[in-house]
Amino acid sequence: MQRSPDIDDAPSLATLGPAARGVVRALLLGGPLTRAELARRLGxxxxxxxxxxxPLLVSGLISEGAALVSEQRGRPGAPLVLDAARHQFIGVKLTADEVFAVRADARGRVDVSQSVQIESTEVTAVVAEIVAIVNEIGGDHRIQALGIGLAGEQTRFDDTVRRNHYLGWDQVPLAQLVEEATGIPTVLSGDARALTAGVQWSGPGKGMSELAVLTVGVGIGLGIVLEDKVLSGPSGLVGMIGHHRISDSGPLCELGHRGCASSYLTTAAITAAIGVPHGRVDIDLAQGCALAADGDPVARRVLADAGRALGVIIAQLVNILGLPAVILAGDGLELLSYAEDSMQAALAEHLDPVARRPKVVAFTSGFDEWARGAAVVACQWLLDPPRHRYTRP
Amino acid sequence: MQRSPDIDDAPSLATLGPAARGVVRALLLGGPLTRAELARRLGxxxxxxxxxxxPLLVSGLISEGAALVSEQRGRPGAPLVLDAARHQFIGVKLTADEVFAVRADARGRVDVSQSVQIESTEVTAVVAEIVAIVNEIGGDHRIQALGIGLAGEQTRFDDTVRRNHYLGWDQVPLAQLVEEATGIPTVLSGDARALTAGVQWSGPGKGMSELAVLTVGVGIGLGIVLEDKVLSGPSGLVGMIGHHRISDSGPLCELGHRGCASSYLTTAAITAAIGVPHGRVDIDLAQGCALAADGDPVARRVLADAGRALGVIIAQLVNILGLPAVILAGDGLELLSYAEDSMQAALAEHLDPVARRPKVVAFTSGFDEWARGAAVVACQWLLDPPRHRYTRP
DNA sequence: CGCTATTACTTGACATGGTGAACGAAAAAG
DNA sequence: CTTTTTCGTTCACCATGTCAAGTAATAGCG
Structure with a gap:
């Protein structure tokens, strides 16, 4: 080929074979690597x-960097470099009243983010909002794929929104609708699954083959990674941990469960538990934490109870699955400031005596982390080796 | 070694390539199948x-059966038949005081079983006992592989016994020791994993891609199948559910946990809970159930509580993993007769409102089911596609 | 300086497992 | 007897991976 490969001239990742995808994935996760190192990592x-x-080199998708200063004895290897910025993805987090979108590169580094409130949850209106924000955020960039994360029962690399309580949708082929309007390959994902994918791909769980991501905020979410893959379950119904009973006594959740995880951990539950004894209904989580910082006994107790609930849940997960690490995320994470001790105590108490104590990491992030996760899912989707299923003509 | 070229001359399953193994596995699971049907199932x-x-046909490993009476329109397919009985496996369940062994075919059908008490848990003595029982039970049959199941933290297709509490062993290369003494390829497995493999390969969970097997008896065991594979975890520490807290009040287990699963469900806990109020220490589980049948209020209550504990555990599993089925097994299963109602009630109560209710199946079996599971693991090990890892010379 | 050990990479012959397209074979339906 | 449908085979070809042998570049060392 005569002309130098223009920036947007590289072939799409979707055209690569499984072997090349493996190399690209390893380069995305491991920075520049020599062939020898890649061979070792990929077996x-x-x-x-x-x-x-x-073929990756001649197509310009990767390039050969200068040899590193050698620490080894023998011939130094030539590192293969993949410019992740040349592969842009868009991730969308869809809720019943907002569309939040980010554009990120293949390593999950966010370039732009934007959000818009939506008035209607009618399908065509929502699709129009998504298309608008995608076009705006995409700019002139060539977008490899689009991931949409939403609460609900989505399977791995899904394309249809099944019965969705929040949006009031049922059997909506959202991926197809958006794909037709934008021309960008689109994939759906459960929001917890998306967040978890982001955490494991290029977040605090990077490189861990087994972990769980537990989110607290409006609700309680759970994503599980086993053998480098985010669990989706046959029906997409995974991680419904919100109403696990923590204790026989305790507050009531909105479903009438006494002492369930939601009754201890959701932001609404915590602010109510702190506010009510003080005769205040307008407390938010930050104020609740501030009260605890001032030594307010109610706030202290509520947050300690929340920590205990977290510890119990983490212990259950680790007991059942043997996870070496659990990452805490979500906008309700603030509560940890005065809940960590009780969390650790409850974890120690409920962990099986022979189980190994997991690493527990608090991951403070903005709301864009949900959308970033969706972008990561889109990237992983493109890199997913076509699963070799013969389909008869 | 010289062998008469008879029926046992078929090539070992270990020499097959991954493609052929896939066909063999499908034929083992699905009985005789036509090529067309195999193609559909394997994609x-x-x-x-x-x-x-x-090559499978010419080597005699499979044969072509007579065409079935056709229900379809077109040309009837020729079913491929695999004689599972020609591939014999031995499974061993090893405990601190007994070696239990079965010989089974590749479909997990048990031909012979035998057990022997052991006096010493010294490694060489135990190996000698295993070798003796394997030789005896193997007879003239050519044994494809040997699986040994034992309580402890074994990873998937393991070969070394790590720190093992029951046997007092640490870092014992048991598979190698037995393999050298018997000449049979040998693989280790955690006992819960083995039982689960047996259940899913040719037991009540046959054909289910996702399920859990929960055992009650001396202890509480758990095996989980996700995407057709039994979970092992990176460290082999999976399913440590025995000390999950069920309620804040309740009996004490031997570790001092109040109201944990073991305190409600182990056979010792149940017989003690029934026996003590009656001033009897020698009650066994059958007698306890008989008391319940006679309307004894203590026995009724103890068994109901046990059922409740089961229900809570099942609900937790299903909430977290979205499992469509849970199979109950173990020699303590007798308790179900007067525990099923409370189990179902607790399951309904603790299941997340959006989760689907799982099928719960009670699987009554003898102790040989543990050894049979180990034989199944051995078979699955042979059929496991060599996982394509280059190892440099 | 040149030799050796070591590590990195390339080359080409070959094996395996997969596909599509064209075709032949056997049954039911009409 | 023809059509339809499904099953199975053959053959050319592709993708991925190995092995064995050789080339290339570096450090260490006499």
């Missing part, structure tokens, strides 16, 4: 890497 | 099946 022979890397 | 083209089946 392939050096010969395979020579063969797989060549 | 392959008809051409692939012709190619893959041929």
């Amino acid at each position: 392939l022979s050096p010969a395979s890497l020579t063969k797989t890397a060549r | 392959l083209s008809p051409a692939s099946l012709t190619k893959t089946a041929r």
Whole structure:
């Protein structure tokens, strides 16, 4: 080819074979790597890497960097460099009253983010809002894929919104609708799954093959990673941990459960529990934490109870699945400031005596993390090796 | 070694390539199948099946049966038949005081079983006992592989016994020791994992891609199947559910937990809970159930509480993992007779409102089911596609 | 300086497992 | 007897991966 590869001239990741995708994935996760190192990580022979890397090099998708200063004895390897910024993705977090979108590169680094309130949850209106924000945020960039995260029962790399309580939708082929309007390949994802994918791809869980992401905020969410894959379950109904009973006594949740996780941990539950004894209904979580900081016994107790609930849930997860790490996220994470001790105590108490204590990490992030996760899902979707299913003509 | 070229001359399953293994696995699970049906189940083209089946046919590993009476319109397919009985496996369940072994075919059908008490848990003594029982039970049959199940933290297709509380072992290369003494390829497995494999391969969970097996007896065990694979976790520590707290009040378990699962569900806990109020220490589970049948209020209450504990655990599993089915097993299962109602009630109460209610199946079986599971693991191990990891010379 | 050990990469022959397209075979339906 | 439908085969071809042998570049060392 004569002309130098223009910036948007690189082939789409979707056209690559499974072997090349594996290399791209490893380069995205591991920065520049030599062929030898790639071969080791992917469990392939050096010969395979020579063969797989060549077409990627000639197509301009990756390039060969200067050899590093050698620490080894032998011939230094030539690092293969993948410019992640040349592969842009858009992630959308869809709720019943807002569309939040980010544009991120293949490593999940966010470039732009934007949000818009929506008035109607009617399908065509929502699709129009998504299309508008995607076009705006996409700008001139070529977008490889679009991921949409929403609360509900989505399976892995889904395309249809099944019965969705929040939006009032049922069997809406949202991916197809958006794809037709934007021309960008689109995939749906449960929001907890998306957040978890983001955390594991390029967040605090990067490189961990097994972990759970537990979110607190309006509700309680859970995403589980096993063997490097985010669990989706056959029906997409996974991680419904919000109403696990923590104790026999305790507050009531909105479903009438006494002492369930939601009754201890949702932001509404915490602010109510702190506000009511003080005769105040307008307290928010920050104020509640401030009260605890001032030594207010009610706030202290409520947050300690919340921490205890967190600890119990973490212990259950680790007992059942043997997870080495649990990451806490969500906008209700503020509560941890005065809940961490009781969380750790409850974790220690409820962990099985032979289970290993997991690493518990608090991951403070903005709301865009949900949309970023959706972008990561879109990227993982493109890189997912086509699952070799013959379909008869 | 010289062998008469008779029926046992078929090639070992271990020599097959991944494609052929897939066909064999499908034939083991699905009885005789035509090439067309195999192609559909494996997601392959008809051409692939012709190619893959041929060497299996000429080697005699499978044969072509007579065409079935046709219900379809077109040409009837020729079913491919695999004689599972020609592939024998041995499964061993190892405890601190007993070695229990079965010989089963590749479909997990048990032919012979035998057990022996062991006096010493010294490694060489135990290995000798295993070798003796394997040789005896193996007879003249060619044994494809040997699986050993034991309580402890074994990873998937393990070969070393790590720190094992029951046997007092640490870092014992048991698989290698037995393999050297018997000449049979040997693999280790956690006992819950083995039981679960047996249940899903050819037990009541046959064909289910997602399920959990919950055992009650001396302890509480848990095995989880996700996407057709039994979960093992990175460290082999999975399913440590025995000390999950069920209620704040309740009996004490041997670790001092009040109201944990073990305190409600182990056979010892139940018999003690029934026996003590009656001033009897020698009650066994059957007698306890008999008392309940006679209307004894203590026994009724204890069994109802046990059922409630079961229901809570099942609900937790289903909430977290979205499992469509849970299978109950173990020698303590007798308790279900007067515990099922409370179990169902607790399950309904603790299940998340949006989660789907799982099928709960009681699977009554003998102790040989544990060893049978180990034999199934051995078979699955042989059929596991060599996981394509290049190892440098 | 040149030799050796070590590590990185390439080359080409080959194996495996997969596909599509064209075709032949056997049954039911009409 | 023809059509339809489904099953199975053949053959050319592709993608991925290995092995064995060789080339390339570096550090260490006499």
